[in-house]
Amino acid sequence: MRFDSALGLESRRGPLAVAARFVVYGLMVVAFTGPLVGLLVSAFSKTLDPTSFTLWPDEFTLENFVQAGEKNVYLYLLNSFVVVGFGLLLQMLVSVFAAYALARKKFRGMTVVMLFMLATMMLPEEIIAIPLSLVLADLPVLHLNLIGTYAGMILPVGAWGFSILVMTEFMKEVPVELEEAARIDGAGELRIFATIIVPLCRPALGVIGVFGFTMIWDQYLLPLIVATESTMWTLPIALRSLRSDEEVGIGVLLAASLLALLPSIIAFLAFQRQFMRGLTSGAVKG
Incomplete structure (x- = not known):
């Protein structure tokens, strides 16, 4: 309306x-x-x-941006790009494969799996902060310590319930007849997934791409738990540090804030067409 x-x-x-x-x-x-x-x-x-x-x-x-560089803001910006780049790629891969299993395969405990994913979306980050830090300090089975590593900031954001649910609901709307026709032509499971399912889900990929980028880019608690040195800080943590630094002027803080804002705008513009198509498709199907 x-x-x-x-x-x-x-x-x-x-x-x-x-x-x-x-x-x-x-x-x-x-x-x-x-x-x-x-x-x-x-x-x-x-x-x-x-x-x-x-x-x-x-x-x-441009003095504000020069002083921001002296305060290592560009290093923090680079750290943010590293985390969001690998984190978003991993998140989209996990979401696509998990959604395909939930939308196309029938197995016991599917409802329980969906409930667990919904539960992760309902819990605030502060509740899982301590358990998450314990898990990252001693990764189960592998017994690896990910505290103080970029992997510790990337792996926890690799699976997000929202992205999986969006992809699942979108894949359910893909006609099963297309898969059946491809199987008659001799296509295997992986080929059907890569050449039929994924291309038809581009609008949904745009939606989870925009929301996933924003979610990872705005992470504050996770980098705060994992980063043991200031050189590993991401931009949200750096902004909090700049606010508490009496030697930093308001101009430098605003310049750093602008640098933190621009990537989200660029990400939305990059995924804009698919994002709008995904929202429109969801509205029509709903």
């Missing part, structure tokens, strides 16, 4: 209705984009005045 339809503006005609639309849309733009514009302008400003709002810096400068 369109926003103007919900307010009853679409059915109204005349100058007052047009003016009302402009006012409503203007307020929405200010509410949603105002803080982002303020962050962007302030990050490139030499002198900051918290009481004023401008669309262009009074004194344009």
Whole structure:
């Protein structure tokens, strides 16, 4: 439903209705984009005045980003990219294979598995912080200590219940007749999965790609548990450290915040087409 339809503006005609639309849309733009514009302008400003709002810096400068580099912000940014890159790849692979098993295979305990995945989504991270740290310190069976390693920050985000559930529900809508026709032509299980199921699930991949990237990029507690040295910090932890550092100016903090924001925007733009198709498909099927 369109926003103007919900307010009853679409059915109204005349100058007052047009003016009302402009006012409503203007307020929405200010509410949603105002803080982002303020962050962007302030990050490139030499002198900051918290009481004023401008669309262009009074004194344009890159000094904030230079000082951010001196505080190792770019190293933390690189750490974040390493974690989110490998973590998202692993998460999407696990989600696709797990969803295929849940959507196409029948086995005992399927309901229990789904309940366990839902339970992981209901529990806040703080509850599993201590058990997670114990598991990472002594990985079961392998007896490996992942504390102080990038693997310790990547493996726990490799499986996410939300992504698996989204892929499962989408795969259930793929016609079984396509698989049956492929089997008649002699295609095996792996070929059917790779050439039929996965290509038809591109919209769902866009959805879990955007949400998965944001989830991993915003991780704070997990890197805080795993990282034993400041050189392993990711950007969210670095932002908290910069806030508590009295020697760091507000301009440097805003520049680091902008660097933390841009990758999420770029990820959404990269997956935008598939993301919107996935949401539309889900709405139509639902």
